[in-house]
Amino acid sequence: MRLPWPWPKRPETELAKVGFVEEAVPEMGAVYRFALRLTRGDESEAEDVVQETFSRAYRSWDSYERGTRCRSWLFTICRHEFLRLRERDRKHVEAVQPDAAPDAEALAAAMIAQEAMTANPEQAFFESLLDDAVILAIDKLPIEFRETLVMSDLQDLPNSEVARILEIPIGTVKSRLYRGRRLLQQALYEYAVEMGYVRPGAM
Amino acid sequence: MQSGTDLTQCHKVIAQLWAYIDGELTPERMDEIRAHLEMCHRCYPQYDFQRAFLAFIARVGDQPLPRQLRRRVFERLLAEERGDTVA
Numbered sequence: 001m002r003l004p005w006p007w008p009k010r011p012e013t014e015l016a017k018v019g020f021v022e023e024a025v026p027e028m029g030a031v032y033r034f035a036l037r038l039t040r041g042d043e044s045e046a047e048d049v050v051q052e053t054f055s056r057a058y059r060s061w062d063s064y065e066r067g068t069r070c071r072s073w074l075f076t077i078c079r080h081e082f083l084r085l086r087e088r089d090r091k092h093v094e095a096v097q098p099d100a101a102p103d104a105e106a107l108a109a110a111m112i113a114q115e116a117m118t119a120n121p122e123q124a125f126f127e128s129l130l131d132d133a134v135i136l137a138i139d140k141l142p143i144e145f146r147e148t149l150v151m152s153d154l155q156d157l158p159n160s161e162v163a164r165i166l167e168i169p170i171g172t173v174k175s176r177l178y179r180g181r182r183l184l185q186q187a188l189y190e191y192a193v194e195m196g197y198v199r200p201g202a203m
Numbered sequence: 204m205q206s207g208t209d210l211t212q213c214h215k216v217i218a219q220l221w222a223y224i225d226g227e228l229t230p231e232r233m234d235e236i237r238a239h240l241e242m243c244h245r246c247y248p249q250y251d252f253q254r255a256f257l258a259f260i261a262r263v264g265d266q267p268l269p270r271q272l273r274r275r276v277f278e279r280l281l282a283e284e285r286g287d288t289v290a
Contacts (some may be wrong), residue, residue: 014281016274028276029268031213036266053284054276103218110217113252124255133261152225153260161228185256 001049017061023070024057030155031074037150038082040139045085052081069161075151076165079091085200097142108183112189119200126188128197137187145180212239216246220253 009061031053035046056077057064066072085091116125126134138146150172152164159177163170192198216239222228223236240247 015277016284018248028273032264032268032272033264037264043269047269047275050272051276051279055279058280058283105213106218106221109250109253110220113249113256117252122249124215124259126259131263134260138260138264155255156261158226174222174227181221181257184260198284 005161015058017058019027019059019066020061024054024065024074027074030071031078034075034150034155035078035082037138037146037154038143040080041135048085049082052085053078056081072157072161072165073154074075075155079147079165089123097144097179098177102131102175102178104184105175105178109178109185112182112185115200116189116192116198119132119198125192125198129192131193135189137184137191140187141180141183144176145183148173148176149180149184152183207248213243213245213254216240216243220246221257224254224257254275 028050032046033048035049035053036043039045039049054073057074060077064070106164119125138149141149148162151157151165152159157165159170159173162173162177166173189198193200216236219228219232219236223233225279226233228236241251
């Protein structure tokens with residue numbers, strides 16, 4: 001069997017801008033997963049966002065300092081593209097929630113955890129939950145809590161990095177993150193109770 | 204186990220548990236909380252729960268990049284580089 005000649009070139013080898021393929025392209029999966037949570041699971045919209053993100057990133061590649069957290073830089077662009085496309089398509093942009101008090105959120109979560117642990121001493125209640133249920137609960141969070149939680153807890157970025165991407169103070173990152181976590185725990189616990197995985201008050 | 208830890212300490216520790224798990228506190232405070240957790244039967248289970256919860260949600264949502272998307276991104280970048288106008 002004769003192979004076709006010349007061998008088809010991988011398209012990325014033809015991109016001229018130095019370093020883009022090495023640094024930016026490997027982040028495409030992470031950017032897609034981030035976009036998927038911004039769009040609340042709308043795959044088609046997320047794909048559009050990813051396309052726009054990489055187009056803009058390629059055009060602005062000169063403004064990026066090589067070797068300095070490319071993923072964060074791409075996430076910043078991704079957010080802007082997501083909001084821009086929403087505005088362009090006159091789609092609903094969610095209302096911003098008032099800021100939370102981080103300590104109060106942590107203490108509220110502790111109360112949920114206490115109830116959960118009392119009802120289910122052997123196994124943490126969330127271990128019985130399906131991924132889909134968790135993703136659904138994350139997607140239900142208001143956007144500023146959702147994007148903060150996704151960047152911090154799913155993408156494993158430190159608070160300082162999230163602050164840079166969102167262009168907000170670290171304190172605000174903390175309060176949004178903690179509110180997001182508390183709301184998520186609460187939603188998942190209520191779901192587990194509803195599904196009968198947990199029977200609270202059975203003391 | 205000692206019940207010597209007083210509740211005001213526990214209250215502060217619980218309020219800072221996430222910050223502790225995230226490593227977002229000063230080294231001194233991290234040490235203080237670590238020492239407290241080692242001997243507090245009230246706070247340790249909370250720490251264990253929150254640590255497990257964060258580990259749990261970290262694993263969620265590992266969707267792979269759709270192959271078509273990767274190809275379409277490249278096609279568009281190459282087209283833009285050649286100067287083809289994209290609608």
